[in-house]
Amino acid sequence: xxxxxxxxxxxxxxxxxxxxxxxxxxxxxxxxxxxxxxxxxxxxxxxxxxxxxxxxxxxxxxxxxxxxxxxxxxxxxxxxxxxxxxxxxxxxxxxxxxxxxxxxxxxxxxxxxxxxxxxxxxxxxxxxxxxxxxxxxxxxxxxxxxxxxxxxxxxxxxxxxxxxxxxxxxxxxxxxxxxxxxxxxxxxxxxxxxxxxxxxxxxxxxxxxxxxxxxxxxxxxxxxxxxxxxxxxxxxxxxxxxxxxxxxxxxxxxxxxxxxxx
Amino acid sequence: xxxxxxxxxxxxxxxxxxxxxxxxxxxxxxxxxxxxxxxxxxxxxxxxxxxxxxxxxxxxxxxxxxxxxxxxxxxxxxxxxxxxxxxxxxxxxxxxxxxxxxxxxxxxxxxxxxxxxxxxxxxxxxxxxxxxxxxxxxxxxxxxxxxxxxxxxxxxxxxxxxxxxxxxxxxxxxxxxxxxxxxxxxxxxxxxxxxxxxxxxxxxxxxxxxxxxxxxxxxxxxxxxxxxxxxxxxxxxxxxxxxxxxxxxxxxxxxxxxxxxxxxxxxxxxxxxxxxxxxxxxxxxxxxxxxxxxxxxxxxxxxxxxxxxxxxxxxxxxxxxxxxxxxxxxxxxxxxxxxxxxxxxxxxxxxxxxxxxxxxxxxxxxxxxxxxxxxxxxxxxxxxxxxxxxxxxxxxxxxxxxxxxxxxxxxxxxxxxxxxxxxxxxxxxxxxxxxxxxxxxxxxxxxxxxxx
Numbered sequence: 001x002x003x004x005x006x007x008x009x010x011x012x013x014x015x016x017x018x019x020x021x022x023x024x025x026x027x028x029x030x031x032x033x034x035x036x037x038x039x040x041x042x043x044x045x046x047x048x049x050x051x052x053x054x055x056x057x058x059x060x061x062x063x064x065x066x067x068x069x070x071x072x073x074x075x076x077x078x079x080x081x082x083x084x085x086x087x088x089x090x091x092x093x094x095x096x097x098x099x100x101x102x103x104x105x106x107x108x109x110x111x112x113x114x115x116x117x118x119x120x121x122x123x124x125x126x127x128x129x130x131x132x133x134x135x136x137x138x139x140x141x142x143x144x145x146x147x148x149x150x151x152x153x154x155x156x157x158x159x160x161x162x163x164x165x166x167x168x169x170x171x172x173x174x175x176x177x178x179x180x181x182x183x184x185x186x187x188x189x190x191x192x193x194x195x196x197x198x199x200x201x202x203x204x205x206x207x208x209x210x211x212x213x214x215x216x217x218x219x220x221x222x223x224x225x226x227x228x229x230x231x232x233x234x235x236x237x238x239x240x241x242x243x244x245x246x247x248x249x250x251x252x253x254x255x256x257x258x259x260x261x262x
Numbered sequence: 263x264x265x266x267x268x269x270x271x272x273x274x275x276x277x278x279x280x281x282x283x284x285x286x287x288x289x290x291x292x293x294x295x296x297x298x299x300x301x302x303x304x305x306x307x308x309x310x311x312x313x314x315x316x317x318x319x320x321x322x323x324x325x326x327x328x329x330x331x332x333x334x335x336x337x338x339x340x341x342x343x344x345x346x347x348x349x350x351x352x353x354x355x356x357x358x359x360x361x362x363x364x365x366x367x368x369x370x371x372x373x374x375x376x377x378x379x380x381x382x383x384x385x386x387x388x389x390x391x392x393x394x395x396x397x398x399x400x401x402x403x404x405x406x407x408x409x410x411x412x413x414x415x416x417x418x419x420x421x422x423x424x425x426x427x428x429x430x431x432x433x434x435x436x437x438x439x440x441x442x443x444x445x446x447x448x449x450x451x452x453x454x455x456x457x458x459x460x461x462x463x464x465x466x467x468x469x470x471x472x473x474x475x476x477x478x479x480x481x482x483x484x485x486x487x488x489x490x491x492x493x494x495x496x497x498x499x500x501x502x503x504x505x506x507x508x509x510x511x512x513x514x515x516x517x518x519x520x521x522x523x524x525x526x527x528x529x530x531x532x533x534x535x536x537x538x539x540x541x542x543x544x545x546x547x548x549x550x551x552x553x554x555x556x557x558x559x560x561x562x563x564x565x566x567x568x569x570x571x572x573x574x575x576x577x578x579x580x581x582x583x584x585x586x587x588x589x590x591x592x593x594x595x596x597x598x599x600x601x602x603x604x605x606x607x608x609x610x611x612x613x614x615x616x617x618x619x620x621x622x623x624x625x626x627x628x629x630x631x632x633x634x635x636x637x638x639x640x641x642x643x644x645x646x647x648x649x650x651x652x653x654x655x656x657x658x659x660x661x662x663x664x665x666x667x668x669x670x671x672x673x674x675x676x677x678x679x680x681x682x683x684x685x686x687x688x689x690x691x692x693x694x695x696x697x698x699x700x701x702x703x704x705x706x707x708x709x710x711x712x713x714x
Contacts, residue, residue, distance in 0.1 A: 051671050052667075052670075052671075053667055054663065054667065074670065075667060075670035075671050076670040076671075076672075076674055076675050076676065076679075078671075079671055079672055079673035084671075085671055087671075090668070091664050091667075093665050093668065093669070093682075093683065094687070094689075094690070095686025095687055096682050096683070096685070096686035096689075101669070104669075104672075104674050104682060105669075105673050108674045108675065108678070109672075150686070167672060
């Protein structure tokens with residue numbers, strides 16, 4: 001059965017201010033969606049709310065995945081259900097190596113958490129895990145030494161983004177949200193990251209690419225493009241919509257919104 | 263107006279358990295030579311004259327010891343363990359503490375001050391290396407003990423607890439490494455407290471001559487007693503010219519133990535003393551760790567972790583005293599407190615006018631794992647020289663919610679996320695520890711504490 005992330009009338013506030021004002025969107029496994037919008041339109045708020053960051057207050061609406069309203073679940077339960085978020089600004093965690101972190105995450109997702117002495121009770125055998133890690137790191141052209149480094153500690157912007165996609169590759173989510181994954185990447189890094197995403201995408205993964213610019217969509221071909229303005233989706237279409245936005249900008253949509261609110 | 267005089271009663275003297283008579287009886291029982299008997303008597307007299315520290319003393323401001331019931335303690339509770347000649351014959355908890363299965367240059371097990379096991383690797387005696395218990399050293403190496411025991415390192419007059427140890431010491435290790443000798447494997451010592459109301463006063467003395475090299479790993483354990491128990495210990499280290507001494511301590515007393523310690527190293531020129539420390543147990547701990555950098559070019563390092571929970575109270579005082587020219591200090595301590603535990607750290611870097619070209623660093627970081635846990639970190643600097651580099655840093659913080667969210671977003675449960683973050687917090691200290699067995703033991707102990 002195909003999983004669908006189904007967002008219905010989602011309203012979210014941050015520090016008392018309403019940011020998402022009734023957002024509807026469906027992303028099915030196997031589809032690639034692009035969500036585009038100017039700064040401040042609420043794109044990142046959507047990403048964080050879907051993953052369950054405590055700072056974002058859900059005021060109304062529902063988000064369904066595999067028969068569950070995920071707004072009632074903790075972030076780790078959402079992840080275990082098959083949701084993934086590649087962060088725009090990944091957190092630096094001192095003292096936790098990328099490899100140990102990934103092993104804990106892989107075991108958590110595949111059933112069987114890591115217990116007190118660091119040994120997995122159930123989950124992926126260590127040899128299989130290492131093999132998988134080596135393969136995925138090669139795919140993303142990451143040096144082996146990254147596995148031993150502390151999570152995102154001292155990583156450059158591009159390295160952090162690659163590490164995010166590496167996590168996505170290891171966890172094999174059903175629905176992945178890429179929040180401004182293209183920001184801060186030079187053209188080579190953008191190509192490597194995009195190729196990585198393309199290699200992973202397929203009938204088993206639905207992807208929501210959140211971006212300000214059309215640039216990343218030269219590499220990752222979307223099936224659907226949505227325009228987000230002021231907390232709502234104001235237009236949806238095919239890949240051609242992205243090209244139109246690139247040429248004409250968001251002005252037309254911004255005017256519409258201000259006329260409606262008048 | 264009526265004249266008022268307040269006589270502050272000494273709780274130890276009041277209790278009548280530890281007395282001059284007990285001190286004499288101990289000398290008698292150990293068949294001690296006159297000079298050691300004399301040392302004990304002098305220490306006892308100093309003890310009698312000194313007031314018990316209270317929270318009005320700056321050092322003790324955050325540590326109140328009035329809950330210690332001196333009248334419920336006993337000196338020399340007999341252990342039901344008789345001495346054994348093979349390591350395999352020791353009970354499991356002592357064998358674990360001695361890292362059975364790993365190479366060691368020697369092992370010593372002390373239960374309630376009595377030696378229950380002793381071994382020394384072949385060939386070391388021939389090189390003049392001594393590794394024995396303190397009481398045996400008094401008989402076998404009187405000239406060394408007379409020269410170094412509470413003379414230039416820790417003096418009885420320094421405090422109530424050092425004085426009491428000087429009067430009632432029993433057990434502890436004695437290590438002597440002659441000029442140029444490098445002892446390869448570590449000496450391993452376990453100090454155990456057993457039985458209700460037991461009180462021990464271990465005294466360890468390590469003398470490393472010119473260019474000698476030695477490592478000592480000490481672990482402390484106790485049986486779960488219902489009543490209070492007491493450990494009042496001293497460690498004296500004398501590092502000769504160019505000598506290198508590593509002293510590691512894994513402190514895992516039960517939660518009924520009141521734990522007082524004075525540990526100090528005297529540095530001769532170009533010597534290095536590394537303290538590695540894990541403080542995990544004890545009801546109340548007050549430990550001083552002092553590095554007296556007297557010799558030019560000498561340096562001190564400390565890599566320490568502590569983890570307290572329930573109602574534990576831990577108070578650590580470090581002193582890095584730069585007297586010689588071009589000396590170095592590098593202290594890193596990290597601690598976590600949970601439940602309603604309290605950790606206190608007071609660290610002093612003191613640089614004398616003679617201590618030009620000093621490089622001294624002190625860093626203390628604390629993590630609070632519950633709303634009721636408390637941590638105070640008080641580093642200070644006293645600098646009387648103008649060509650020095652010295653810095654200190656102290657932090658007290660909670661586990662960052664952003665860290666937890668990030669790990670949770672990858673499917674890791676909140677509990678596991680917190681454990682990983684706390685383990686990660688400590689790892690920079692473990693990374694600096696040179697003895698793998700100490701590092702592993704402490705890492706495992708810390709993990710176990712986060713989980714329970």
